[in-house]
Amino acid sequence: MTDHLATPTIEKAPDSPPAAADLATMLLIRHFELALLDLFARGELHGTTHTCLGQEYVPVALAPLLTARDYVFSNHRGHGHYIARFGDPAGLLAEIMGRAGGVCHGVGGSQHVFRDRYLSTGVQGESLPVATGVALHLKREEPGALALAYIGDGTWGEGAVYEALNMAALWRLPLLVVVENNGIAQSTPTTAELAGTIGGRAAAFGCAHLRVENTDPAEIRAVAGPLVERVREGVPLVLEFVTNRLGPHSKGDDTRPAAELSRVRAADWHARGSGAEFAAADAAAAARIAALVAEVAARPPAVWSRA
Amino acid sequence: MTARPERVVENLNHALHERLRADPRLYVLGEDIADPYGGAFKVTRGLSDADPGRVIATPISENGIAGVASGLALAGDAAIVEIMFGDFAGLAFDQVLNFASKSVSMYGRPHPMRLVVRLPSGGGRGYGPTHSQSLLKHFIGIPGLSLFELSPFHDNRAVLARMLDLGEPCVFVEDKVLYTRRQATGGRLDDLFDYGFLGAEDVGPAHVYVDDGGDVDCLLVAPGGVADRAVAAMRELLLHHEISCRLVVPSRLYPVEAEALVSAARRASYVCVVEESTAGGTWGAEVAHVLHERLWGRLRRPVRLVHSADSVIPAAVHLEREVLVQAGTIRDAVLADLRAERSPV
Ligand SMILES: Cc1ncc(C[n+]2csc(CCOP(=O)(O)OP(=O)(O)O)c2C)c(N)n1
Numbered sequence: 001m002t003d004h005l006a007t008p009t010i011e012k013a014p015d016s017p018p019a020a021a022d023l024a025t026m027l028l029i030r031h032f033e034l035a036l037l038d039l040f041a042r043g044e045l046h047g048t049t050h051t052c053l054g055q056e057y058v059p060v061a062l063a064p065l066l067t068a069r070d071y072v073f074s075n076h077r078g079h080g081h082y083i084a085r086f087g088d089p090a091g092l093l094a095e096i097m098g099r100a101g102g103v104c105h106g107v108g109g110s111q112h113v114f115r116d117r118y119l120s121t122g123v124q125g126e127s128l129p130v131a132t133g134v135a136l137h138l139k140r141e142e143p144g145a146l147a148l149a150y151i152g153d154g155t156w157g158e159g160a161v162y163e164a165l166n167m168a169a170l171w172r173l174p175l176l177v178v179v180e181n182n183g184i185a186q187s188t189p190t191t192a193e194l195a196g197t198i199g200g201r202a203a204a205f206g207c208a209h210l211r212v213e214n215t216d217p218a219e220i221r222a223v224a225g226p227l228v229e230r231v232r233e234g235v236p237l238v239l240e241f242v243t244n245r246l247g248p249h250s251k252g253d254d255t256r257p258a259a260e261l262s263r264v265r266a267a268d269w270h271a272r273g274s275g276a277e278f279a280a281a282d283a284a285a286a287a288r289i290a291a292l293v294a295e296v297a298a299r300p301p302a303v304w305s306r307a
Numbered sequence: 308m309t310a311r312p313e314r315v316v317e318n319l320n321h322a323l324h325e326r327l328r329a330d331p332r333l334y335v336l337g338e339d340i341a342d343p344y345g346g347a348f349k350v351t352r353g354l355s356d357a358d359p360g361r362v363i364a365t366p367i368s369e370n371g372i373a374g375v376a377s378g379l380a381l382a383g384d385a386a387i388v389e390i391m392f393g394d395f396a397g398l399a400f401d402q403v404l405n406f407a408s409k410s411v412s413m414y415g416r417p418h419p420m421r422l423v424v425r426l427p428s429g430g431g432r433g434y435g436p437t438h439s440q441s442l443l444k445h446f447i448g449i450p451g452l453s454l455f456e457l458s459p460f461h462d463n464r465a466v467l468a469r470m471l472d473l474g475e476p477c478v479f480v481e482d483k484v485l486y487t488r489r490q491a492t493g494g495r496l497d498d499l500f501d502y503g504f505l506g507a508e509d510v511g512p513a514h515v516y517v518d519d520g521g522d523v524d525c526l527l528v529a530p531g532g533v534a535d536r537a538v539a540a541m542r543e544l545l546l547h548h549e550i551s552c553r554l555v556v557p558s559r560l561y562p563v564e565a566e567a568l569v570s571a572a573r574r575a576s577y578v579c580v581v582e583e584s585t586a587g588g589t590w591g592a593e594v595a596h597v598l599h600e601r602l603w604g605r606l607r608r609p610v611r612l613v614h615s616a617d618s619v620i621p622a623a624v625h626l627e628r629e630v631l632v633q634a635g636t637i638r639d640a641v642l643a644d645l646r647a648e649r650s651p652v
Binding site: 071102103104105106107108112113114119121123126127128129130131132133134135136137138140141147159160163164166167170171304306 | 334360363365366368370371372373374375376377378379380381382383384386401402405406410412413414415416417418
């Protein structure tokens with residue numbers, strides 16, 4: 001039976017506003033990320049950080065499809081993944097700012113976060129074989145649970161991705177690969193970095209593939225939900241979101257031409273938001289994050305006790 | 308007729324069987340490890356027949372299987388990975404360096420990772436430049452990673468248990484020439500030498516000696532793979548040159564078990580470290596550093612390093628021999644140093 005190999009697409013739907021709870025989380029992530037860029041601009045953060053501006057709806061759409069038993073492997077652009085899962089901007093902000101209460105006591109920073117069954121790391125593609133190993137564990141010890149790994153389009157250049165897909169498909173493991181295809185990898189457009197298509201590559205391994213162009217969490221869930229349930233039975237899935245990276249790759253590094261930037265901005269879910277309810281929710285999220293920044297900035301430095 | 312001691316490969320195989328039986332959460336992964344083939348060097352023979360679910364023959368994906376093993380360890384299982392030829396560990400390096408070993412500590416609190424990466428290593432069998440290296444030195448100094456080496460003195464049942472109990476990833480270097488040798492048993496090595504262990508435990512460094520209590524001219528320190536060559540050199544030095552040596556063979560190479568080495572070195576004023584690695588940035592240099600730091604002023608000469616030449620490992624037997632450390636290389640190095648010392652300036 002090969003019906004799961006078909007590559008359906010959830011096309012762009014006529015814009016319907018996200019449900020209130022989804023919108024609240026999306027806005028929380030949006031203002032969290034804006035606050036980080038602001039802190040950087042003011043010289044209050046060091047190192048680097050990769051914001052998910054424009055992509056907030058992806059983890060928000062997926063969150064209710066997951067259970068606490070599922071593992072989530074995030075990547076360098078993972079703040080939204082974390083907040084959508086735990087609703088804990090404070091723990092993450094403290095981690096990024098190196099203050100008390102950080103999820104990993106300031107050791108991991110923006111890109112290396114581990115909490116319960118959520119883990120991120122900063123080497124592209126590295127987590128796919130690891131997620132495959134966790135999926136092998138789950139298949140045996142906790143049938144019905146899955147391992148989700150987020151990757152970008154550029155990360156399809158890494159061999160680890162293919163080694164993992166091969167083993168996951170071969171061994172029928174509950175692996176869900178979520179691709180945030182935002183059309184660019186750091187400074188390199190997808191057209192200059194990816195031959196063929198992600199769907200074609202998934203098909204090469206006999207993996208199911210679904211391409212999502214919609215940004216509404218409820219509509220995404222309705223179509224992706226049943227496929228995610230099949231992952232739990234050992235049918236790996238590549239779930240590809242066609243999305244937009246609104247901000248720079250990390251801090252101030254955006255070399256995209258003006259026309260491309262306006263296209264990206266026009267496609268932003270936030271820019272399409274309107275009405276009094278939206279404005280009120282937006283203001284509430286902004287205020288919550290502003291208060292949080294002030295509170296976390298006043299905390300003492302993180303303490304790492306190695307034992 | 309008394310039973311002959313197990314071959315090293317049998318001992319290792321039995322140890323793997325035992326671990327799998329003892330630990331229901333342990334997996335063994337690697338290319339071509341399943342029966343009836345049982346692995347390129349037959350170390351995993353019989354394992355998949357005994358437990359097909361936890362002994363998994365994988366695709367040719369060194370990076371991938373090191374990652375899968377890391378995922379199992381992350382989730383609380385344990386995993387032993389065989390890299391068919393240790394040389395291919397280069398392909399798995401990222402998972403070992405940046406994921407497995409870091410995950411123990413980089414998330415701000417300890418997270419145990421029970422993982423052993425086995426590397427059948429070394430030359431002497433004519434396999435040529437990509438199948439004969441000892442890659443040990445490339446894994447030294449990685450936070451959260453321990454290095455062990457197979458040795459005919461150490462029972463692998465205890466060594467494997469120790470590695471898995473550490474809760475941090477281990478690289479286990481297995482010199483291929485050892486597989487067909489026999490395990491040392493009973494404290495007697497041959498007509499000349501006895502052996503024992505430094506400290507109470509038989510997973511500590513082994514030592515080989517003529518006279519347990521006495522001082523010696525030279526302390527040799529060597530991992531399991533070159534121990535035979537070191538013993539051959541000791542024999543010649545004693546019988547033909549009246550130079551007495553003691554040999555220490557650590558099971559764990561890194562972090563260096565300094566106390567045992569330092570106390571053994573106190574009984575000699577000259578130390579020579581032997582390894583099969585090619586020259587440059589080696590384990591021996593790390594041992595020398597530890598000893599210099601602790602015994603500076605007591606040693607009569609700088610610690611001598613004997614390693615293979617700075618070269619690829621050729622395929623032809625005679626060329627390979629020129630590059631790799633031989634018993635004669637060790638003997639000549641010790642002789643040169645001690646003669647230079649004895650002759651008047
Ligand atoms: C192995 C590796 N190579 C390079 C990098 C540096 N780097 C970090 S993010 C990135 C771009 C990733 O692009 P993509 O997968 O498309 O994800 P996106 O940033 O667009 O979300 C690069 C090159 C890295 N972190 N890891």
